[in-house]
Amino acid sequence: MFKKTQKYLLVNNPLxxxxxxxxxxxxxxxxxxxxxxxxxxxxxxxFTAERDYDITxxxxxxxxxxxxxLFFVIxxxxxxxxxxxxxxxxxxxxxxxxxxxxxxxxxLLNVSYSISFVTGKTLxxxxxxxxxxxxxxxxxxxDASTFITSEYDYVRPVNEDGTFNPDxxxxxxxxxxxxxxxxNKSGESFYIDWDDKKHTDIHLLMQKNDTAAVKKMMTDxxxxxxxxxxxxxxxxxxxFALTYHYPEFTEYELIGRGNETETIIENGVAQAVKPTYKYxxxxxMLADNYEILARNWIKPIIPDESIYLILYLSLxxxxxxxxxxxxxxxxxxxSIIGSGxxxxxxxxxxxxxxxxxxxxxxxxxLSAVFTTHFFVKLYGRQDKGFSGISLNLMLWSxxxxxxxxxxxxxxxxxxxxxxxxPDGTTKIFNTPQHDWLEANLGIFIFINILLVIAMMGFLxxxxxxxxxxxxx
Amino acid sequence: MTExxxxxxxLQNFLKFDDYTILTKRIIDLTLDTEEFSHYQTTFDFxxxxxxxxxxxxxxxxxxxxLLDGLHATLSKKNIAERKILVETxxxxxxxxxxxxxxxxxxxQLKQGEILGLVGENGNGKTTxxxxxxxxxxxxxxxxxxxxxxxxxxxLRSQLIYIPQRTDTWYGSMFDNLQFTAASYGYKPAExxxxxxxxxxxxxxxxFRNFEWxxxxxxxxxxxxxxxxxxxxxxxxxxxxxxxxLDILAQQTVLEDFRSIAKSPxxxxxxxxxxxxxxxxxxxxxxxxxxxxxxxxxxxxxxxxPEAVSEKHLVVEFxxxxxQSDLAQIFEKFGMxxxxxxxxxxxxxxxxxxxxxxxxKIVIDHEVxxxxxxxISNSTRRFFVS
Numbered sequence: 001m002f003k004k005t006q007k008y009l010l011v012n013n014p015l016x017x018x019x020x021x022x023x024x025x026x027x028x029x030x031x032x033x034x035x036x037x038x039x040x041x042x043x044x045x046x047f048t049a050e051r052d053y054d055i056t057x058x059x060x061x062x063x064x065x066x067x068x069x070l071f072f073v074i075x076x077x078x079x080x081x082x083x084x085x086x087x088x089x090x091x092x093x094x095x096x097x098x099x100x101x102x103x104x105x106x107x108l109l110n111v112s113y114s115i116s117f118v119t120g121k122t123l124x125x126x127x128x129x130x131x132x133x134x135x136x137x138x139x140x141x142x143d144a145s146t147f148i149t150s151e152y153d154y155v156r157p158v159n160e161d162g163t164f165n166p167d168x169x170x171x172x173x174x175x176x177x178x179x180x181x182x183x184n185k186s187g188e189s190f191y192i193d194w195d196d197k198k199h200t201d202i203h204l205l206m207q208k209n210d211t212a213a214v215k216k217m218m219t220d221x222x223x224x225x226x227x228x229x230x231x232x233x234x235x236x237x238x239x240f241a242l243t244y245h246y247p248e249f250t251e252y253e254l255i256g257r258g259n260e261t262e263t264i265i266e267n268g269v270a271q272a273v274k275p276t277y278k279y280x281x282x283x284x285m286l287a288d289n290y291e292i293l294a295r296n297w298i299k300p301i302i303p304d305e306s307i308y309l310i311l312y313l314s315l316x317x318x319x320x321x322x323x324x325x326x327x328x329x330x331x332x333x334x335s336i337i338g339s340g341x342x343x344x345x346x347x348x349x350x351x352x353x354x355x356x357x358x359x360x361x362x363x364x365x366l367s368a369v370f371t372t373h374f375f376v377k378l379y380g381r382q383d384k385g386f387s388g389i390s391l392n393l394m395l396w397s398x399x400x401x402x403x404x405x406x407x408x409x410x411x412x413x414x415x416x417x418x419x420x421x422p423d424g425t426t427k428i429f430n431t432p433q434h435d436w437l438e439a440n441l442g443i444f445i446f447i448n449i450l451l452v453i454a455m456m457g458f459l460x461x462x463x464x465x466x467x468x469x470x471x472x
Numbered sequence: 473m474t475e476x477x478x479x480x481x482x483l484q485n486f487l488k489f490d491d492y493t494i495l496t497k498r499i500i501d502l503t504l505d506t507e508e509f510s511h512y513q514t515t516f517d518f519x520x521x522x523x524x525x526x527x528x529x530x531x532x533x534x535x536x537x538x539l540l541d542g543l544h545a546t547l548s549k550k551n552i553a554e555r556k557i558l559v560e561t562x563x564x565x566x567x568x569x570x571x572x573x574x575x576x577x578x579x580x581q582l583k584q585g586e587i588l589g590l591v592g593e594n595g596n597g598k599t600t601x602x603x604x605x606x607x608x609x610x611x612x613x614x615x616x617x618x619x620x621x622x623x624x625x626x627x628l629r630s631q632l633i634y635i636p637q638r639t640d641t642w643y644g645s646m647f648d649n650l651q652f653t654a655a656s657y658g659y660k661p662a663e664x665x666x667x668x669x670x671x672x673x674x675x676x677x678x679x680f681r682n683f684e685w686x687x688x689x690x691x692x693x694x695x696x697x698x699x700x701x702x703x704x705x706x707x708x709x710x711x712x713x714x715x716x717x718l719d720i721l722a723q724q725t726v727l728e729d730f731r732s733i734a735k736s737p738x739x740x741x742x743x744x745x746x747x748x749x750x751x752x753x754x755x756x757x758x759x760x761x762x763x764x765x766x767x768x769x770x771x772x773x774x775x776x777x778p779e780a781v782s783e784k785h786l787v788v789e790f791x792x793x794x795x796q797s798d799l800a801q802i803f804e805k806f807g808m809x810x811x812x813x814x815x816x817x818x819x820x821x822x823x824x825x826x827x828x829x830x831x832x833k834i835v836i837d838h839e840v841x842x843x844x845x846x847x848i849s850n851s852t853r854r855f856f857v858s
Contacts, residue, residue, distance in 0.1 A: 088626070091626070
């Protein structure tokens, strides 16, 4: 099938044939599906296990980079086989722009395997329960945590001699409670921006002594635990009896967050292992795993940062490879070495001046020099000379040019003012220009991408003209 | 009689004398001249028919005649292209700072359908002149005027095809490469394959259609370049040492191909070629420029070069077993001007009243052993030996 498609493209669209677009896109699609499936499999939650440090993401990203490199190596062998531009074939002025856009597409498809992985993983996690159901369950687990061992919300004040004041209290809904009250425990901190209407305030129920509601919550909690095959050693009645003592809620049995044990050591020798708490519930596992569910529902499937990273990486790679096609291997390699040297100079300057502005001005000035040199050669009826190197460096600095300007303007308007507030705190202010730039960073990133594409539209026509200059 | 009719008459003679190999090539040339899909198809079918049939077969000749008639009917209605000037140089000079070599001044003119031969020893500026003409180098002074339309310099260079002595490596099969070229030049998908088939048949590359660059000999690589060039329809073909590394038979074939391609009545193009194969180039070229230390020497006066180094004496190159003094004794009686021994051959200069027949008569009368002789009075060969 590939052969037939390639044959069709060869006579109908030589550019697509030359760029091996169909095999390249198919390759990318297959690997996107593979990475999606790996992500989907990896998104499975084992509710009976505690969350452990997971290195799968790192391994998958490593392999995605490996696949990307492998693809580019193989693809370039075929892509660079034919070069109509280098052979001075009759090309329309927009030919190189089309070629670069296709190159950008290929780069985009082949540097974004991790996106498919993350998407697969997120969708798998989300597939367990709907958003509303996840919220409802997190709410129950959150409410239940008040009746299970957890930290106090308000830290008990410490006396000057370092002891706690046993009589210290805190206020909830106009009522004072001792610090050791269950009212001082608000439970798990799920990664959820709670909607008040959907979030039960267990403390309010406790204050109203709504035992039915509290018991229902406990019943629901145990049902969730049962659904996941998790066990505790109390039922609703027992749990309620052990922990619920209206109105102050200061008398309660500590319920463990799991079947934890501790070792009894006497004279430096382990004597026995006994449960830490007499009663326990599977709170640790539920909280851990529902935290994963909550997080995957709250964060976007593809975070903005990942989109920016992939877009800029593709943009950077596309101009990097395009430079090879536009000039020649000699200029390309010299440009890479030249860039390395320029970075070394930058490092030395950064050490001497210790200023971010110097770094920004340095790169902006260099970009201006490369661009000027290229256009002087192009319109000065001179031979190519070293302009191939200037062209490469100009192309490579193109995606970074406006961000450098942005950074410089930010630096210029970065004037921090510290203002003491009546309540004793300090508020930090910056200039409106700085704040505006900071607030519109996302928009700027997309505008820059559009401008780079537009600039490439112009530059590719100039590169075509440049190609026709005499050699040095 | 138009140029086409003259060439067609030549084809009829090939048919008359059963010279089918050259006739087949020329039929393909005429087919390409029609620029019509139906003729491409007919000739392609004919080529396939030829593959399976023997020359002795009845109706073989008639098949050729029938095809020729069809082509004649179409082409006789087409307008013969006017031979316009393609490029003109005036006092063109190129100086290299690195080695002090300087080419020129060179003044020349090339018309459609003309072949210009550049001859001269190595390092005398032939390649430099070719690179100047194709835009790969800028001249230090002087002017190059191209007399055909182009949008910009890239467009200009796409109409000037320069084939260097060492051609670039290409990858993949020859057929795919040619189809890629044809598609890049906007040939419709249906005619793409036919056209490529015809061109590779024209250049004797049919057997090698799936060969890669590394599998082809120098001669076939050169033919591939010509095939690619034919698809690109340039105004001028500039080709550096096309005969180097070719055997004598291949040299003659390539030169004949150049002639046929350049002198198409309907799609003529200008060819500038450089070579050390003096006699072959002279035989094929319409004009020859000899370069000695970068300086242009023309055999004949032209509008661009009124100072041609014309020769009025009879200059003959020959090979004989006699010694220089024996030969001198014979020819001195006839007013011999000079006799040089030039590494195996003698170059004799005789007064203008002696013709080449007179020279032959002296040789016969004095029974001079003669292995080879050539009248080089009107050849750039005398520039090499003088």
